[in-house]
Amino acid sequence: MNYRSNLERVLSKGKLAVTAEIGPPKGSDPDKITQKGEITKGCADAFNVTDNQTAVVRMSSMASSCILLKMGLEPVMQITCRDRNRMALQSDVLGASAIGIRNILCITGDHQSFGNHPGSKGVYDIDSIQFIQTIKNMRNMGVFQSGDKILSGKPDIFIGAAANPFADPYEFRVDRLEKKIEAGADFIQTQSIFNVNKFNIWMDEVRSRGLDRKVHIIAGVTPLKSLKMTDRMRFHVPGVDIPEHVANRMKNSGDPKREGYEIALELINDIKKTKGVHGLHITALFWEGIIPSLVRESGFLPRP
Amino acid sequence: MIITKQKDFNELLSSIGKEPVFIIGCSECATICHTGGEKEVLEMKGALEGENIPVTGWVILEPACHLQNDKRILRKYKDEVNKANKILVLACGNGIQTVSEIIENADVIAGNDTLFLGEIKHANEFEKRCNMCGDCIEDLFGGFCPVSRCPKSMLNGPCGGSIDGKCEIDSNIDCVWDLIYKRLKEKKQLQLLKIIQEPKDWSKSTETRRVL
Numbered sequence: 001m002n003y004r005s006n007l008e009r010v011l012s013k014g015k016l017a018v019t020a021e022i023g024p025p026k027g028s029d030p031d032k033i034t035q036k037g038e039i040t041k042g043c044a045d046a047f048n049v050t051d052n053q054t055a056v057v058r059m060s061s062m063a064s065s066c067i068l069l070k071m072g073l074e075p076v077m078q079i080t081c082r083d084r085n086r087m088a089l090q091s092d093v094l095g096a097s098a099i100g101i102r103n104i105l106c107i108t109g110d111h112q113s114f115g116n117h118p119g120s121k122g123v124y125d126i127d128s129i130q131f132i133q134t135i136k137n138m139r140n141m142g143v144f145q146s147g148d149k150i151l152s153g154k155p156d157i158f159i160g161a162a163a164n165p166f167a168d169p170y171e172f173r174v175d176r177l178e179k180k181i182e183a184g185a186d187f188i189q190t191q192s193i194f195n196v197n198k199f200n201i202w203m204d205e206v207r208s209r210g211l212d213r214k215v216h217i218i219a220g221v222t223p224l225k226s227l228k229m230t231d232r233m234r235f236h237v238p239g240v241d242i243p244e245h246v247a248n249r250m251k252n253s254g255d256p257k258r259e260g261y262e263i264a265l266e267l268i269n270d271i272k273k274t275k276g277v278h279g280l281h282i283t284a285l286f287w288e289g290i291i292p293s294l295v296r297e298s299g300f301l302p303r304p
Numbered sequence: 305m306i307i308t309k310q311k312d313f314n315e316l317l318s319s320i321g322k323e324p325v326f327i328i329g330c331s332e333c334a335t336i337c338h339t340g341g342e343k344e345v346l347e348m349k350g351a352l353e354g355e356n357i358p359v360t361g362w363v364i365l366e367p368a369c370h371l372q373n374d375k376r377i378l379r380k381y382k383d384e385v386n387k388a389n390k391i392l393v394l395a396c397g398n399g400i401q402t403v404s405e406i407i408e409n410a411d412v413i414a415g416n417d418t419l420f421l422g423e424i425k426h427a428n429e430f431e432k433r434c435n436m437c438g439d440c441i442e443d444l445f446g447g448f449c450p451v452s453r454c455p456k457s458m459l460n461g462p463c464g465g466s467i468d469g470k471c472e473i474d475s476n477i478d479c480v481w482d483l484i485y486k487r488l489k490e491k492k493q494l495q496l497l498k499i500i501q502e503p504k505d506w507s508k509s510t511e512t513r514r515v516l
Contacts, residue, residue: 081456082456086503108456108458108463111456111465113455122455122456124456125503126503127456127457128460129461130460130501130502130503134503167462167463167465167466167467168467168468168479169462169481169486171485171489172461172462172481172485172497175461175494175497176460176462179461179498182500183500191464238467239464239472
């Protein structure tokens with residue numbers, strides 16, 4: 001069987017996949033990407049490259065993905081609907097496929113009011129589900145969203161989507177996942193998990209509807225680096241659910257950095273045991289250096 | 305209703321300078337918003353005169369967006385208008401332009417900022433309700449509009465930032481998707497939310513449009 005990407009290969013063989021996030025720099029220095037790439041090389045099957053994450057302008061995800069490709073690392077290029085209309089989105093999908101990007105994660109995007117250009121105009125021409133469907137139709141049927149035909153080369157993309165098991169209305173969360181699968185998502189990367197109980201409730205429903213057999217679910221983990229970061233994520237990042245007992249562990253520890261690492265290891269062990277989970281997605285914000293030991297200690301090395 | 309907000313008085317002063325002013329208000333939305341009714345026009349007159357700026361006259365158009373009606377009314381104020389170098393319009397963006405079509409010799413100054421098409425929740429409390437997209441799909445969403453009320457105009461469900469029924473952008477604002485979900489649940493119509501909504505056809509709300 002021909003796999004579009006290494007990520008698809010690992011997932012299709014039923015192995016637990018590992019993806020890790022590499023945030024592009026707030027500047028044009030390519031070394032910032034290569035350095036992060038060097039640190040994490042061999043630790044993951046593919047590397048998510050964020051797209052102006054938290055609505056802060058950074059090096060484009062396309063260019064950053066290209067730098068990773070040159071290093072021999074496989075990118076998961078993230079594309080948000082916040083900054084582009086349907087024309088620019090589709091044009092970027094064609095361009096990404098042309099330069100060898102094979103995984104794209106479709107997200108609506110953090111609202112511009114949270115970032116460093118709150119006066120900008122958000123686009124939101126289409127939403128993430130419509131974007132997923134658009135790529136699927138480009139890939140499978142060779143048609144653009146308007147119905148116009150693609151003339152030379154259908155984009156060969158393994159389509160990803162995000163899921164947040166912790167947001168409200170809670171009862172709708174699995175319905176929304178199901179819509180993403182129906183739209184054409186091949187893999188799902190979840191919001192970082194801190195609340196294992198809530199994640200398990202979500203996964204129970206996912207399994208009971210058989211969705212874990214229709215899509216590859218990759219569970220998100222973020223090691224907490226400090227108390228400050230814990231509070232920031234807890235109170236200021238929309239959609240993140242850090243339960244009190246986790247926050248208290250960070251607060252009461254003499255070595256919060258160590259504690260955050262231990263919490264992440266425990267979470268990974270819980271997630272590994274969860275039926276229906278197909279992989280692990282590590283988002284180590286400004287702490288990429290921790291990824292190798294986290295992956296090693298969790299028994300994920302060497303990568304297949 | 306078109307919701308407007310009066311501009312900061314000092315900002316208006318810098319646009320007007322010290323030249324004579326004629327003030328125009330509107331009998332409809334700007335009156336209800338308290339940004340350009342008779343009371344606000346007279347307050348503005350007093351404030352400008354307090355700054356030693358001559359006010360040659362004032363009128364409330366009925367409403368300012370009605371071109372032929374405005375022409376008829378303004379004819380009666382020809383002398384006052386001619387004496388003014390600045391026409392201060394306390395109406396919406398439409399009213400200001402309709403006045404500009406009629407009065408060519410003086411500078412038309414926008415006295416209000418036009419915010420949105422919205423609902424009067426309580427006195428002086430307004431909330432956006434419509435983007436005038438040209439293709440109403442509220443019946444799919446329990447009578448609520450995610451195009452105008454979701455800051456990301458999401459058509460296939462709430463984003464990951466909806467918490468306790470509130471929007472991630474502003475915790476004072478209801479997440480419209482939470483309202484949609486609850487309403488459709490009550491009506492046992494949640495299956496509507498399982499349908500993937502296709503991208504909207506924005507050509508139906510072309511930016512330069514005309515309806516006869």
